[in-house]
Amino acid sequence: MGQPRVNFCFFLFIIRVLISLQSKEHVLLDMKASGSELGWLTSPNENGWEIVQTVVNSSLLYTYSVCNVDSADQDNWVRTTFIQRRPESSRVSVELQFIVRDCNTFGGASVTCKETFNLFISEADADVGTSFRKGQFRKVATIAPDEVTRGRVPKVNTETRTVVPLSKKGFYLAFQDMGACVALLSVRVYYKTCPSTVQSLAAFPETVADALREVEGVCVKNAVSQTTPRIYCTAEGKWVVPVVQCQCLPGYEATENSCQECKPGYFKPSASNEFCQVCPDNTKSSLAGAAECVCEDGFFRSPSDPLTAACSAPPSAPRDLTSTTLSGDGRLLLSWSPPLETGGRSDLTYSVACEICDESQCVACGEKIRFETGPTELKEPGVVVSDLDSHHNYTFTVEAHSGVSQYGTERATATITTTLDYTNPPKVTSIHLDDRGPTSLSLSWTLSRRPPAHISHHYELMYRKKDIEGESDVTTYTVLILDKNSVQINDLTPDTTYLFRVLVKLSPEAMPGSYSKDQPFHTSALAESQTQNKPTLVMGAVVGVAVILLIVVAVLLLRRRSLCSRGRGGPEDPYFSTDQLKPLKAYVDPHTYEDPNIAIQKFVKEIDPNIIRKEKVIGVGEFGEVFRGMMKVPRKGELAVAIKTLKPGYSEKQRQDFLSEASIMGQFSHPNIIRLEGVVTKFKHAMIVTEYMENGALDTYLKEHDTEIPPYQLLGMLRGIAAGMKYLSDMNYVHRDLAARNVLVNSSLECKVSDFGLSRVLEDDAEGTYTTRGGKIPIRWTAPEAIEYRKFTSASDVWSFGIVMWEVMAFGERPYWDMSNHEVMKAINEAFRLPAPMDCPSAIYQLMLQCWQHDRSKRPRFSDIVNILDKLLQSPESLKTIADFDPHVSIRLPSTSGCDTTMFRSVPEWLESIKMSQYNESFARAGITTMDHVLALRPEDIRNIGVRLPGHMKRIAYSILGLKDETSSLSVFAV
Incomplete structure (x- = not known):
């Protein structure tokens, strides 16, 4: 070739x-x-x-x-x-x-x-x-x-x-x-x-996309913010998570990233992102850019009325004022009808004034009479007046009031004059012993009402010795006529019981009264008088001082006990107090419906399948595939959605279980809970449609962006999860499977709680718990009491939230690493807790430890957690203190040899164990080919090898530190 x-x-x-x-x-x-x-x-x-x-x-x-x-x-x-x-x-x-x-x-x-x-x-x-x-x-x-x-x-x-x-x-x-x-x-x-942009009414300049960078902006014209607007520019050149939103000034509303004047006839009273409102009733039409609408002539607002309230007029006078004499002495019922015109207000009250009039003048009744429900702030059109004298001319004036009565030119009053004519004398209701001696008794008595001042009256007192059985057949009374309601009776027999009765007698033409019931009083003995008279004052003073001391001690003890109870969280479980069991919205368990389809129809919107388009498979669920798709929304175009499908060949039970999660999600509405768009149930292929979360599961997202997200941003993500869990807790709802894998992240890095397959509602019992029906429990995320007794509460969700906090700060690392479930349960029962992740702020780790309290009553509520995270977000300097890091615990280094002291057979094997395999070639090129070479490395050597990311440098350095400790090299974990 x-x-x-x-x-x-x-x-x-x-x-x-x-x-x-x-x-x-x-x-x-x-x-x-x-x-x-x-x-x-x-x-x-x-x-x-x-x-x-x-x-x-x-x-x-x-x-x-x-x-x-x-x-x-x-x-x-x-x-x-x-x-x-x-x-x-x-x-x-x-x-x-x-x-x-x-x-x-x-x-x-x-x-x-x-x-x-x-x-x-x-x-x-x-x-x-x-x-x-x-x-x-x-x-x-x-x-x-x-x-x-x-x-x-x-x-x-x-x-x-x-x-x-x-x-x-x-x-x-x-x-x-x-x-x-x-x-x-x-x-x-x-x-x-990141291009220059306007978001949340704040303008941000073009910014170079480097590591995640916080950028400050300025509010657009006619918008303000209490703090400087901030946003984050990601390494991919995308803007995410605006931290502070600007708000349009009064008289302006947000329109396409700008603040526009309110149109004539509209107004907006405060700086907010709300839209302008139509001027309320009884107001004049406003000019453009109005912050309020002025009341029309004759109409007013009270100082407590918001500017959004309609203007109203003062009420007219009460009508049909009448008086009715009641049974009993000196009592009168005044009643009236409400005004014909209330001025459009519902805060109507009444006041009643009284005068006593004769031919020459009228004077105020003052304290001479009594209004049984008070003379002012009356809600009902009627009042009972007592302690009235007969034959007096009483003039009663009833006035109607509302929040704008002070602006009226005329008083809304109704007046009636009446005379209470009665001849029945008052009754003596009780007789009191004021003092006693061997031969004397001092008495006084109270009346059912005050006798008329203009009618002469006197008191008739009768008394006798109490009969002794067999001593006398004749009862003899002594009668005294008195001008006042007290008397001292002398010349009595020592150590003797006397019976007393009193009646009131008016003028001779008045009807006769009746005597009070006989009341016994006993004179003292001579010896008792001689021995006790002198020390009486001393003993009285001693007893008084003792009583005062007892009261002071009791108050101090009760106060101390109250403070201690508050410090310990109280004897009651804080998760099941009365306030906690009153959610803003009642949750209904769909499993309580005999026909699950009824729950679907009640809580979930049915979607036409023709408006849904599947595009790409993004995962596989328990019941079938999960697609990314688009849904047509009227007047909004297409919306990205996630579509869960039910695989072919399903049983009816599988279909009901599949749709039950939608019945649960359909009852929730919160920015940190995954939003259900609707379901498709009336066609062959059932589907659940939710909002689409671009960045997927939180644990996966964190692993892909290891060390790239600053602690402040991680804290904001945790705050969103906590807010969603507080919402569920307020509805008496337990999630049971809170973990980073069940939290989804959108393109703005907002976190939303999802996956309600394992969750169940709290039963209405004293403990607020329920027993699982056999399903698997995620051991690494579950509280010890839930593992042991299969009972779940909002407190067990708080434990799970602590694990989620650890996952987030450890950038998606697996809780308890590669320990088995049995090892995890054993370690927790032996008081082992996950150590602080690398670079974790101390304040965040302390909150994790609070969530992992073994006693569930000592764990914070989700409302407490949200408040704590808000305070940390408001004080970023509180995140500068870093929790102590123990590399022997945080990075487990399992032995691969089993019997010798060599933990790893090669450098690649060691790098793989700490998830740093991407540096295999860098170590080899630098000549680091044995574990002895690794142990000799210094921190500056690691950078020279080619490890540049700070998080990766720390992980490798801490691992080498752990390798040098022979005692930790063979341990499962060290505490």
Whole structure:
């Protein structure tokens, strides 16, 4: 066989399609645009890379190609010209288009043939011309084709590699061939920017896309914000997660990223993102840009009325005021009808004023009478008045009030004059012993009402000794006529019980009253008087002081007990207090319906399948495939959605289980809960349609962006998950399977809780728990009480949230690593808790530990968690303190030998165990080929090897630290 490189002529007539990416990119080098003026340097000059020209679609193209597949030990290089870097960009992308020939087409030469080539980079502050030294280049990647070319039809491959970090003024790219048959069709070097944009009424400048970068903006005209608007520019050149939103000023509303004046007849009272409103009732039509609408003449707003409330008028006077004498002494019922005109208000109240009038003047009743429900702030049209005297002329004035009564020109009053004419004297209700001695008793008594002041009256007191059985057959009373309601009776017998009764007598023409019931009082004995009179005052003082001390001690003890209960979380489980069991919205378990289809009809919207279009399979669920698709929405165009399907051949039970999740999701409405768009049930193929989350599952997204997202952004994602779980908890709903894999992420990095296949509603019992019906439990995410007793609460969801926090801060690492479920349960019961991930802020790790309290009553509620995360987000400096990191625990290093002290047999095996296999070639090129070499590495050596990402450097450094500890090398885990 002749020189295989001459066969490369097949490339000259089979190139047909070249891919050109159109994007908002700043191109630093474009091989195709340079034409024949490439000027790239090759080494060696002969029998290596060579430039080849061909005509495609009337265009002359130049490519670099090499095809020395029959010779061993090939080392062919081609280097670009000097590429100047923009100072603001430390990251560039290299897009390659190339063709690689299948080695099997070369027969015997396939032994030495390769199907890959290498990409290198060398940074410099100035152009070095034709000086070329291989040692100055560091490897970026090995480039392998997705498809190799076997026949005459070329297979064009496109690969893009990102090069970071760059720090010098410019750089060279170089391509190394080690025995492949390859044609380099296009090399394009560019960097991306996030274009200038207006989002959430804030303008942000064009920003170079580097690592995730926070960018400050300014509010658009006529918009304000309490803090500086911020947004994040991703490495892909996309804006994500606006942190602060601007709001339109009063009198302005948001319209297509700007704030426009409210139209005439509309208004907006405060700075917000709400739309302008039509002027309310009884207001004048406003001018453009109005912050309020002025009331029409005769209409008003109260100081407590919002500017959005309609204006109202004062009420008219109460109607039909009447008085009715009630049974009992001196009581009167005043009643009236509400005003004909309330002015359009519902805060109507009444007040009643009283005067006593004679022929010459009227004076206020004052405290002489009593209104049983008070004289003011009356809600009902009526009031009972008591302690009235007979024969007096009482004038009662009833006034209607509302929030705008003070603005009226006339008082809304109704007046009635009445006389309470009664001759029944008041009754004595009780007699009191004020003092006693051996021969005397001091008494007073209270009346059912005050006797009329203008009518003479006196009291008749009768008393006698209490009869002793067999002593006397005749009862003798002593009668006293008194002018006041108290008396001291002397000349009594010591140590004797007397019975007393009293009646009230008015003028002779008045009806006679009746005596009170007999009440007994006992005179003291002579000895008792002599021995006790002197110390009475002293004993009284001592007893009084003792009572006061007891009261003070009791109050202090109760206060201390209350504070202690509050500090300990109280004796009751905080998750099942009365307040916690009153959700804003009642959740209904679809499994309680005898016919599951009824739950579907009640909670879920039916979608016409004709408006849904499946596009691409994005996953496989329990019941069938999951598609990305589009749904036509009236007046909104097409909306990206996720479509869950039910695989063919399903049973009726499978169909009911499939749709039960939709019945659950249909009852939720929260920005951090996955939104259900609807279901298709009336056709052969059932489907569940939800909103589409572009970035997929949270754990996968974090693994793909390891160490690229700053702690502040991770904290914002956790806050969204916590808010969604608080919403579920407030509805007495337990998720049971909260994990990063069941949280979805959209293009704005908003996190939403999903997957309600395992979740169930809380039963209405004292504990707020339920027992599982046999399903599997995700051990690594489940609280110990839920594992042991199969009972779940919102507190067990809090435990799971702590695990999710750990997953997020560890960028999707598996909780408890490769420990078995049995090992996990044993470790938790022995008080082992996951250690802080690398670079995890101490405040976040302390919250994780609170979520992992063994006593569920001591764990925080989701409302507490949201508040804590909000405070951390408001104080970013609180994230600067990093939790202690123990590499012996966080990165498990399992022994592979089983009996010797060598943990890993090779460097690649060690790198694979810590998920750093991408650096195999870097370690080999640097001569680090044994574990002894690894143990001798210093931190600065790791960077020189080619490890540049800070997170990767730390992971490798911490792992080496763990390797040096012989006691940890064979441990399952160390605490």
